[in-house]
Amino acid sequence: MEKLLTIDHVSMTFGGLKALDDISFDIHQGEIVGLIGPNGAGKTTLFNCLTQFYKDYEGTFTLHGDTPVDLRDLKVTEVIDAGLARTFQNIELIPDLSILDNLLIGAHRSFKDSFAEELLKFPRALKEEKRLKEKADRVLDILGLQAIKDLYVKGQPYGILKRVEIARTLMSDPKLIILDEPAAGLNDVETDQLEQIIQLIQKELHVTLLIIEHDMGFVMNVCDRVCAINFGQFIAIDTPQKIQQNPAVQEAYLGRDDDA
Numbered sequence: 001m002e003k004l005l006t007i008d009h010v011s012m013t014f015g016g017l018k019a020l021d022d023i024s025f026d027i028h029q030g031e032i033v034g035l036i037g038p039n040g041a042g043k044t045t046l047f048n049c050l051t052q053f054y055k056d057y058e059g060t061f062t063l064h065g066d067t068p069v070d071l072r073d074l075k076v077t078e079v080i081d082a083g084l085a086r087t088f089q090n091i092e093l094i095p096d097l098s099i100l101d102n103l104l105i106g107a108h109r110s111f112k113d114s115f116a117e118e119l120l121k122f123p124r125a126l127k128e129e130k131r132l133k134e135k136a137d138r139v140l141d142i143l144g145l146q147a148i149k150d151l152y153v154k155g156q157p158y159g160i161l162k163r164v165e166i167a168r169t170l171m172s173d174p175k176l177i178i179l180d181e182p183a184a185g186l187n188d189v190e191t192d193q194l195e196q197i198i199q200l201i202q203k204e205l206h207v208t209l210l211i212i213e214h215d216m217g218f219v220m221n222v223c224d225r226v227c228a229i230n231f232g233q234f235i236a237i238d239t240p241q242k243i244q245q246n247p248a249v250q251e252a253y254l255g256r257d258d259d260a
Helices: 043-050 078-084 097-106 113-118 123-142 158-170 188-205 216-222 240-245 245-255
Strands: 003-014 015-030 033-035 056-061 084-086 176-180 206-214 224-229 233-238
Touching: 003 043, 015 043, 015 113, 015 206, 015 245, 033 043, 033 188, 033 216, 033 245, 043 176, 043 206, 056 240, 078 084, 084 113, 084 158, 084 188, 097 123, 113 240, 123 158, 123 188, 188 206, 188 216, 216 240, 224 240, 224 245, 233 245
Parallel strands: 015 233, 033 206, 033 224, 084 176, 176 206
Antiparallel strands: 003 015, 003 056, 224 233
16 A cells, blocks of 8 residues: 555643653555544644644655645645645534535635636636536435435534535545544434445545544444553554554553552
8 A cells, every 4th residue: 555644753742741652653545544632642733734734743644646745744734735634522513504615615725717717607617516516416425415415514413414524524635634523413314424435435435534533333344443641652553353452552551450
């Protein structure tokens, strides 16, 4: 497998507190990687550094491709153009627009026509609108949203909103989707559906995914590899089965039994 992202010796300090301490690992094209650790382990801090919300970190994030990109050189608003898309713990959708329109907004950076062409409905603008709607239809099919695409986001069940948010990220043609606790707040049925959807995204759209998640069953079912960190330090990255058996990971989650 070819490398897609290299995280190389990344550290981050807040007021003397080391939130990340020399984190290094690779993500390969086409795989699903889970990032796990107890509360306060540094998972969200790592995401915020990766997506350039935080700039004062040490180390590098390199996105590989024809020309490798050091993500530090990009502004937050440019990260999506490089091929990284992200969801947040708090859903950020426009409730008074339809599900389809929320997806089309997610594709706005890929519009190939000018504002004037769009406003005046020039032939190129109509062609671009058709292209994006066809793209949205494919995404809606994969995520099981086609039948409700014209309904308003407002009032939709929480599980549907989670799917719409993931669907919107797919409209930006990402190389890597970063999901921040996608299963949080979902019931068992919705979680099972989300597992299937993420695996379909990987299979049908060939997108790589990096996932923070506290639901260990979800992580172990859906991920190809799992990276465990604790107190900002790297513990291990391996298959779900080996991570579960790793003594250092078990200690991070369960604590040390000094009487053992």
